[in-house]
Amino acid sequence: MSSGVSTSTDKNIVDKSRSHRNKAVSKAVRATRERLQSSANGSHGFARDALALHINNVLQAALIIPAFVAIVAAIGTYMVGDASLLPWALLTLAVHSINLLLARRASRLELTSANTSRWQRLFLFGQLLMGLCWAIFAASECDACGAENGYYFFKGGALLLAISITAISNVSLRLAVIVGFIPPLIALSVVSITGERAMDIALSGMCATAVLLFHYISDRLYRSNLTLMSYQSEKDDLIAELEVAKSVSDEARRRAEEANLAKSRFLASMSHELRTPLNAILGFSEVMSSEVLGPMANPTYKEYAADIHRSGQHLLNLINEILDLSRIEAGRYELTEEALSLLEVAEDCIGMVQLRARAKNITIHQQFEPNMPQVWADEKSIRQVLLNLLSNAVKFTNQGGEVTVKVGWTAGGGQYVAIKDNGPGIAEEEIPIVLSAFGQGSIAIKSAEQGTGLGLPIVQAILAKHDGQFILRSKLREGTEVIAILPATRVLQSVPAVADTQAVEPRRKSFA
Structure with a gap:
């Protein structure tokens, strides 16, 4: 029954995360593609966005x-x-005021895909009204100017401006220049035809x-604005x-951490249930093999x-x-320091x-510095660290090999x-593997004395609990050196740290 509940829970977790990811990501990608594809051949x-930019430009x-009208x-x-x-100036200012009121009203409303075309037509109609005003100005003449051509230059300059x-103020409104100045061009054409001047x-x-x-210039600017908008939209x-x-990813990591913590807590809490039957098996099998009865x-x-x-x-x-590794991961590995x-x-x-x-004819050399003070640590944990490291050294050393154990100052x-x-x-390349949980190198895999691959991770974790450090150095066909370091803060009778370079070298050589 517990298995069924666990499976159901796992399925719910996976389904929720995948559904959330697929819906959100697919929606974002689909919106991007639709907007880019719809704007590839036009402004649709x-x-x-272009109309909103035009309204903002008009108001600013x-x-x-x-x-300009007042100066002209x-x-x-x-x-x-x-x-x-x-009268022309007053009429032009009135039409301009209508366009401003139109823009102000549009800025207060929400622009949608349905009403965008209608607002564009209204603004183009406003430009047409302004064009009619400029047509009146283009048809005006100066009878008092006589044969002089100064008024023509004034009128031409005013129309060009x-x-x-x-064109500049309506870059975001297509055809604004054409619609706004067809009436003046018609007026000028009529005047030139009738006057024949x-x-x-x-x-x-x-x-x-x-x-x-x-x-042409405003159309190019309009297309550039569309390109920038598409880039901005894609970026957003x-x-x-x-x-x-x-x-x-954060949710998946959180769920993975929770699952890992639950696993570690479960294994840590099952220590008694797992060890009790094994102790009985070991006890009775030892009694039987020893023929006590x-x-x-x-x-x-x-x-x-x-x-x-x-x-x-x-x-x-x-x-x-x-269980030791699980308790460490679950944060339930307590140190009994002394x-x-x-x-x-x-x-x-x-x-x-x-x-x-001795069974493998391996010689163990000891190089201990004398009169070293005591340290403040968990004796059981430190003993476990050294036994793991010594057992590995003996296990993977060939017949007739040598193991050197050094104890000294850092x-x-x-x-x-x-x-x-x-x-x-x-x-x-195998050093990171052997330092990971359940990791074993190629030598360990080929060896007849295979282990679990948990020794070195436990060593690292125990030393980390003591604020210490673990170092592994190894080369093929040359041997392996492992170093377990306890910091100066755990030495009960501390010695000052070496300051000069010459004094540091002998201490570093002690690692070699």
């Missing part, structure tokens, strides 16, 4: 047209000598050329997609009992290592592996234990 994809440049009316009145241009101002014809041609030129959508992916009639049964005892011991060691001598612990551990080393005032063997060594 970003028509609403609200005073430019009134100022003032100069024209001075040249003509009467107030005939004042009006075309340029319209060379200046009128030249003015008409000049204004028509200017309208076409500024329409990609940022949104990255945010979704990041949130999904009497001799066995069949010697094969005695061998079987010994095999059961060895297998149970191996399984118990495996469970102990898994004053201890690193030299004495190292000697005891060497004595424990000495019998095994350059920073701490204490260290270095264990070096002349075994086959570890390839450089």
Whole structure:
């Protein structure tokens, strides 16, 4: 039943995360593609954005047209000598005010895909009304100017400035220049046809050329704006997609951490349930193999009992290592700290592996610095660290090899234990593997004495709990050296750290 609940929970977790990721990411990607594809051949994809930009430009440049119209009316009145241009100026300002009110109203409303086209037509109609006003100005003449051509230059300059101002202020509204200045061009054409004067014809041609030129420029600017909008939209959508992916990744990491913590807590809490039956198996198998209750009639049964005892011991060691690592990961590995001598612990551990080393004709050399003070640490944990390291050295050293154990001072005032063997060594690329949980190098895999791959991770974790450090150096066919370091803060009778370079070198050589 618990298995079914766990499976259901796992499915719910996976389904929720995948559904959330797929919906959010697919929506962002689909929106990006639709907008880019719709704007590839025209302005439909970003028509609403372009119209919003046009409304903003109209409101920001609200005073430019009134100022320009006032200047033109003032100069024209001075040249003509009467107030005939004042009604034109008032009419133009009134039409401009209507366009401003239209833009202000549009800015207060929400632009949608449905009403965008309608607002575009309204703004183009406003430009047409302004064009009618400029057509009135283009049809005006100066009877008092006589044969002089000054008024033609004034009128041509005013129309060119009006075309340029319209083109610049309406970049985000397509066809604004054409719609706004078709009426003036028609008026100039009628005047040039009826009057048959060379200046009128030249003015008409000049204004028509200017309208076409500024329409081309404004159209290019409009397309550039669309390109920038598409880039901005793509960037925004990609940022949104990255945010979704990041949130999904954070959620997946959180769930993985919770699952890993739950696993570690479960294994740590199952220590009693796992060890109790194994202890019974080990006890009864040892009693049977030792024939405490009497001799066995069949010697094969005695061998079987010994095999059961060895297998149970191996399984118990495996469970102990898994539980130790699980307790460390779950944060339930408590240290029972006390004053201890690193030299004495190292000697005891060497004595424990000495019998095994003699069986392989391995010589263990000791290089201990005398009179080293005690350290503040968990004796059981430190003993486990040294036994793991010594057992590995003996296990992977060939027949007749050598193992050197050094205990001394670090350059920073701490204490260290270095264990070096002349075994086959570890390839450089395999060092991260052997330092990971359940990781084994190629030598360990080929060896007949395979382990669990948890020894070195447990060593690292225990030393980290003591604020210490673990170093592994190895080369193929040259051997391996492992160093367990306890910091100076754990030495009860501290010595000052070495300051000068000459004093540091001997301490560093002690690691070699």
